[in-house]
Amino acid sequence: MEREHVLVALVENKPGVMQRISGMFAKRGFNIETITVGPTESQELSRMTLVVKGDERVLEQVQKQLNKLVEVIKVSDVDPNESVIRELCLIKVHTPDQHARAQVVQYAHIFRAHVVDVSPESLMIELTGDSDKINAFIELMRGFGIKELARTGTTAMQRGAKIIEPKK
Amino acid sequence: MVKMTGGKAILESLKRHGVKVIFGLPGGAILPLYDDIYKDKDIRHILVRHEQVAAHASDGFARASGKPGICMATSGPGATNLTTGIANAYMDSSPVIAFTGQVARPLIGNDAFQETDACGITLPITKHNFKIMKTKEIPQIIKMAFKIATTGRPGPVHIDLPRDVQSEETDFDFEAEPEMPGYKPTIEGHPLQIKRAAEIISEAERPIVLAGGGVIHSNASPELSVFAEMLGSPVTTTFMGKSSFPENHPLALGTIGMHGKKAANKAVTESDVLIAIGCRFSDRSTGNVQYFAQNAKIIHIDIDPAEIGKNIKIFVPIVGDAKRVLKSLIERLKEIYKKGKTTAWVEKINQFKKEFQPKMDYDEIPIKPQRVMKELNSIIDSNTIITTEVGQNQMWAGHFLEVHHPRQFISSGGLGTMGFGFPAAIGAKVARPEATVIDVAGDGSFLMVEQDLATCVLEKIPVIVLILDNRRLGMVSQWQELFYGGRLSATLLGESPDFVKLTEAYGAKAEYVTRPNEIRPALERAIKSNEPYVLDVIVDPKEHVLPMVPPGGRLDQMIG
Numbered sequence: 210m211e212r213e214h215v216l217v218a219l220v221e222n223k224p225g226v227m228q229r230i231s232g233m234f235a236k237r238g239f240n241i242e243t244i245t246v247g248p249t250e251s252q253e254l255s256r257m258t259l260v261v262k263g264d265e266r267v268l269e270q271v272q273k274q275l276n277k278l279v280e281v282i283k284v285s286d287v288d289p290n291e292s293v294i295r296e297l298c299l300i301k302v303h304t305p306d307q308h309a310r311a312q313v314v315q316y317a318h319i320f321r322a323h324v325v326d327v328s329p330e331s332l333m334i335e336l337t338g339d340s341d342k343i344n345a346f347i348e349l350m351r352g353f354g355i356k357e358l359a360r361t362g363t364t365a366m367q368r369g370a371k372i373i374e375p376k377k
Numbered sequence: 378m379v380k381m382t383g384g385k386a387i388l389e390s391l392k393r394h395g396v397k398v399i400f401g402l403p404g405g406a407i408l409p410l411y412d413d414i415y416k417d418k419d420i421r422h423i424l425v426r427h428e429q430v431a432a433h434a435s436d437g438f439a440r441a442s443g444k445p446g447i448c449m450a451t452s453g454p455g456a457t458n459l460t461t462g463i464a465n466a467y468m469d470s471s472p473v474i475a476f477t478g479q480v481a482r483p484l485i486g487n488d489a490f491q492e493t494d495a496c497g498i499t500l501p502i503t504k505h506n507f508k509i510m511k512t513k514e515i516p517q518i519i520k521m522a523f524k525i526a527t528t529g530r531p532g533p534v535h536i537d538l539p540r541d542v543q544s545e546e547t548d549f550d551f552e553a554e555p556e557m558p559g560y561k562p563t564i565e566g567h568p569l570q571i572k573r574a575a576e577i578i579s580e581a582e583r584p585i586v587l588a589g590g591g592v593i594h595s596n597a598s599p600e601l602s603v604f605a606e607m608l609g610s611p612v613t614t615t616f617m618g619k620s621s622f623p624e625n626h627p628l629a630l631g632t633i634g635m636h637g638k639k640a641a642n643k644a645v646t647e648s649d650v651l652i653a654i655g656c657r658f659s660d661r662s663t664g665n666v667q668y669f670a671q672n673a674k675i676i677h678i679d680i681d682p683a684e685i686g687k688n689i690k691i692f693v694p695i696v697g698d699a700k701r702v703l704k705s706l707i708e709r710l711k712e713i714y715k716k717g718k719t720t721a722w723v724e725k726i727n728q729f730k731k732e733f734q735p736k737m738d739y740d741e742i743p744i745k746p747q748r749v750m751k752e753l754n755s756i757i758d759s760n761t762i763i764t765t766e767v768g769q770n771q772m773w774a775g776h777f778l779e780v781h782h783p784r785q786f787i788s789s790g791g792l793g794t795m796g797f798g799f800p801a802a803i804g805a806k807v808a809r810p811e812a813t814v815i816d817v818a819g820d821g822s823f824l825m826v827e828q829d830l831a832t833c834v835l836e837k838i839p840v841i842v843l844i845l846d847n848r849r850l851g852m853v854s855q856w857q858e859l860f861y862g863g864r865l866s867a868t869l870l871g872e873s874p875d876f877v878k879l880t881e882a883y884g885a886k887a888e889y890v891t892r893p894n895e896i897r898p899a900l901e902r903a904i905k906s907n908e909p910y911v912l913d914v915i916v917d918p919k920e921h922v923l924p925m926v927p928p929g930g931r932l933d934q935m936i937g
């Protein structure tokens with residue numbers, strides 16, 4: 210069954226790793242929905258989160274092909290039900306009048322989003338959450354007019370004691 | 378600690394890995410390294426006439442010897458000329474280490490003269506690549522390159538060398554071991570999977586072994602023979618697996634696939650357990666996958682986990698080195714295997730083999746290529762290495778030639794690169810000077826690389842090129858005749874060149890061969906001469922490679 214999978218990869222913190230991974234995806238025809246990368250507690254490691262669409266067979270191939278890359282140290286398939294999955298979104302909404310402004314602020318409040326910038330014509334909202342929450346908020350904002358939108362892509366961490374760490 | 382230039386550090390590191398030969402062609406961005414090569418007394422550098430030849434020759438060297446092959450080129454066009462050879466090595470999992478010069482570090486990214494992003498270009502066609510930005514890291518990077526190229530599933534590694542890295546002085550520290558936390562190939566098969574596989578195998582009544590190139594890479598031919606004989610199981614090979622199992626063995630079926638043996642394709646289709654070892658189920662091997670071994674439980678042994686389940690559904694996967702896994706399987710089966718289950722099956726297989734004997738004893742003029750294969754078979758011995766070009770020549774060789782020893786048959790399987798066979802023959806001959814090396818060539822393919830006859834003459838590399846001269850891009854014209862209404866779009870090569878005169882211009886020997894009974898004497902003269910030799914065998918241009926599985930067709934429904 211085709212669905213979105215969240216993969217976390219620990220990779221060596223070396224130049225070109227991102228290129229190797231995106232190159233592999235392009236070459237194999239896999240679809241990446243989002244990919245994020247950042248440092249970890251160790252200087253030698255970066256952590257990536259990839260959201261990939263496909264059935265079980267595609268997922269298996271993606272994991273195996275990732276593992277084949279010399280600089281990829283570990284790949285984990287993260288169960289969304291047992292993990293915190295977050296994305297950050299900045300959205301600049303058209304608010305030409307008092308009424309629109311008040312409504313947007315109210316919606317932002319309901320979504321636990323923050324107003325982070327104000328100008329005479331617009332508000333900038335910062336929102337974190339899973340993709341569903343962010344999508345829902347974006348849909349709401351469309352009615353007002355979205356001037357600009359930036360999303361970071363998904364990052365994820367398993368709940369509880371489980372830790373994704375390099376193989377020993 | 379000893380101080381030396383980066384270039385010397387490279388050569389020193391190569392020598393400590395046992396390297397004695399480099400194939401290459403210099404240029405501006407690799408001048409410092411070539412200056413160190415000039416001063417070096419232990420390394421033989423073979424100057425080629427085109428970098429593609431350097432890459433293929435190092436590949437041929439690797440396949441003939443099992444040791445990594447080294448090639449070298451300058452930046453920019455030198456690097457791009459290498460890429461066909463690197464891609465070829467990648468598709469066939471050959472341990473090639475390719476070095477390219479690069480513009481000096483301060484110039485990188487400025488579109489300096491002859492700058493290309495060589496690592497960017499080789500990224501999808503290498504197992505891994507490196508750009509050396511710190512001169513002192515040379516020994517460790519070269520260590521990693523050898524480890525990556527030769528362990529696990531072998532494959533090419535590319536190293537890009539900025540010009541100033543080659544000339545910079547550095548402390549040479551070979552002792553430090555590099556760390557590769559993400560690189561740990563699985564060698565031993567999982568005991569549980571081996572147990573499961575052994576149980577299924579011991580129940581099999583119609584087993585068949587499908588041996589791929591991985592058997593050759595892991596030097597597992599002796600184990601393969603023991604295994605097959607123990608089970609009384611017929612063995613077929615993929616095109617890349619050809620030579621992994623003696624083709625005169627009573628259990629041998631020859632190759633499967635699009636241009637494989639009818640008996641082999643039929644046997645695979647009728648088998649109840651298929652034990653695939655070191656192969657990747659390429660479309661050329663399987664035909665329509667839906668019908669591939671549809672009655673069989675498939676056990677797949679491969680060192681690359683990503684190959685398992687990639688193209689075919691697998692019943693028992695075993696990740697590991699072919700040799701080790703076969704050894705464990707043999708041990709396991711010794712306890713539980715009862716002989717005699719396969720007698721009826723082997724009889725049937727022998728029936729298939731009798732029924733589908735390919736005809737080779739043609740006397741016609743122009744010569745039929747099958748006859749050339751028959752004559753070749755009469756001179757092939759354990760000291761012969763056959764390389765092939767790509768096209769009909771390759772498929773005739775794959776189908777009809779009988780080889781019995783691993784690394785005896787070297788061909789471009791995955792990429793299908795015209796112009797591979799001749800350079801590969803050069804590499805094979807350099808690796809094994811005592812062997813007779815024959816490139817079974819097509820005229821079209823040979824013309825892509827013939828300039829390196831000069832290399833053979835000057836470096837005294839006596840390879841034999843046997844051209845099946847049909848004045849066509851034969852395989853393409855075959856498809857046009859079979860599937861495109863006979864419209865020979867751009868596949869007739871015409872009467873130029875004269876291959877004998879061409880060869881003679883390089884100072885090598887050549888003869889025309891026009892009659893079937895001249896083939897063998899000509900081959901014998903060529904072998905005896907111990908000089909580079911071209912046999913221009915004029916063959917029937919209308920002949921097709923048959924039987925064949927039409928594209929998308931089923932293995933057991935071959936035409937012709």
Ligand SMILES: Cc1ncc(C[n+]2csc(CCOP(=O)(O)OP(=O)(O)O)c2C)c(N)n1
Binds near residue numbers: 769821849
């Ligand atoms: C570099 C390259 N270009 C094009 C092809 C496509 N192709 C496959 S077989 C073939 C014909 C080969 O002709 P020749 O070498 O004369 O061999 P023949 O088939 O006649 O034996 C061609 C053009 C290829 N495989 N490789």
